[in-house]
Amino acid sequence: MDYRQIPAMFLADAPGLDFLNSVATPVDVEVDWISDGEGLLAWLEQAGLVPRATLATMRSQATPSELDAVAARARELREWFREFVQTRKGRPLTASDLRDLEPLNQLFERDEQYGEIVANVTQGGSIFELRANRRWKSPESLLMPIVEVLARLVCDEDFAQVKACEGPRCTLLFADHTRGHARRWCSMAICGNRAKVAAHRKRLKEREA
Numbered sequence: 001m002d003y004r005q006i007p008a009m010f011l012a013d014a015p016g017l018d019f020l021n022s023v024a025t026p027v028d029v030e031v032d033w034i035s036d037g038e039g040l041l042a043w044l045e046q047a048g049l050v051p052r053a054t055l056a057t058m059r060s061q062a063t064p065s066e067l068d069a070v071a072a073r074a075r076e077l078r079e080w081f082r083e084f085v086q087t088r089k090g091r092p093l094t095a096s097d098l099r100d101l102e103p104l105n106q107l108f109e110r111d112e113q114y115g116e117i118v119a120n121v122t123q124g125g126s127i128f129e130l131r132a133n134r135r136w137k138s139p140e141s142l143l144m145p146i147v148e149v150l151a152r153l154v155c156d157e158d159f160a161q162v163k164a165c166e167g168p169r170c171t172l173l174f175a176d177h178t179r180g181h182a183r184r185w186c187s188m189a190i191c192g193n194r195a196k197v198a199a200h201r202k203r204l205k206e207r208e209a
């Protein structure tokens with residue numbers, strides 16, 4: 001199904017997992033929101049990972065085939081990282097997992113970030129704030145905020161609470177931040193209700209039998 005017909009899903013409670021969820025089957029057909037360059041730009045905008053002005057500049061300065069190539073690299077990165085998460089979710093990460101994160105560190109070496117002190121306009125707290133900016137020199141630099149959220153996931157998230165939705169055909173992943181760690185579904189609206197309806201039908205059938 002064409003990704004333009006349906007907004008991307010941000011229900012993982014962890015941006016790194018939202019990126020993995022950028023391909024999913026929300027109803028019955030698979031949707032890949034980053035299946036081409038234009039899709040990648042739209043997804044990055046919806047995720048709030050790249051300033052809108054930067055996306056507009058990229059759109060006007062890079063060729064569609066350059067952007068498609070970056071989207072292809074993003075999909076490669078996504079499927080490689082999915083494997084990393086799928087094999088480790090449900091238990092805390094260990095130092096030996098670092099070996100398999102080398103591709104992220106290699107990408108980081110090419111990043112061009114710079115700091116900037118800006119006045120904090122919100123009331124209270126400190127007057128100044130340190131902001132991280134990036135030189136968006138090439139279309140490839142669009143991968144950097146993605147690399148960053150994947151790195152944040154392994155650095156900040158408790159992998160013991162990284163879960164896959166229990167929906168039988170659902171591929172969505174999420175971080176369970178609920179008290180008691182009882183979250184089972186990507187969302188109540190998608191798989192939670194489906195499971196409720198299925199359980200209800202089962203009870204009715206049992207009653208009839």
Ligand SMILES: [Zn+2]
Nearest residue numbers: 165170186191
């Ligand atoms: Zn689900």
